[in-house]
Amino acid sequence: MSGKVPMTLAGEQRLREELTQLKTVERPQIIAxxxxxxxxxxxxxxAEYHAAREQQGFCEGRIKEIESKLAGAQVIDVTQIAHTGKVIFGTTVDIINLDTDDEVTYQIVGDDEADLKHKKISINSPIARALIGKEEGDVVVVQTPNGGVEYEIAEVRHL
Structure with missing residues (x-):
């Protein structure tokens, strides 16, 4: 993999907490x-032995996966970046669907952090790609399976 993968500070902290939990709590329990x-x-x-060995395999695999993600991450703390009103990685954006007047808020995050239930969208998603580099007041068109949808950027926040 060439290049670093963007990750928010909160995303990095969550991975580090999970890694600590796996190494200091779960791994010793499995060994015991x-x-x-x-x-x-x-x-x-x-059966207990085989189940514990299988659990050990999952645990060690997850530890390696997290360590690899952290090693390849470029952690971006959006609160330390000058607020320009432009949409960049890590910003939280309020957008208004111009057809329905519905307003929605998204934070633009890395692929591993994306979670639509928590209003976190991947930087590689169509909505994020349309928003990146734009400013408050701009209108963007997001291509959907049903055609283009126009959104106005109401507010850009660095949270």
Missing amino acids: AIAEAREHGDLKEN
Whole structure:
């Protein structure tokens, strides 16, 4: 993979917390469970042992995945960037659908942080791509399967 992947400060903190939890709590619990299962004798037919080994595989895989994401991340703290009114990575944007007058708020985040339920959209999503570089008051057209939808940028915030 060439280049760094953008990540918000909050996204990095969540990954670091999960990594600490995996390494300091879950990993030792799994090791203890494997040791206890070994004490029960024949490992071939020991379901507890096999379940603990499978859990260990998932845990170690997730640890490697998180470490890789953190190593490849370019952490951007949007609160430290001068507020220009332009939409950039990490900003929170209020947009108004000009057809329906519905207003929605999104934060533009990295792919791994995107979560529509929490109004976080990937920088690679069609809406974010249309918004990046634009300013408050601009009208953008987002291409959807049903055609173009016009949105006005009501406010850009650095939260």
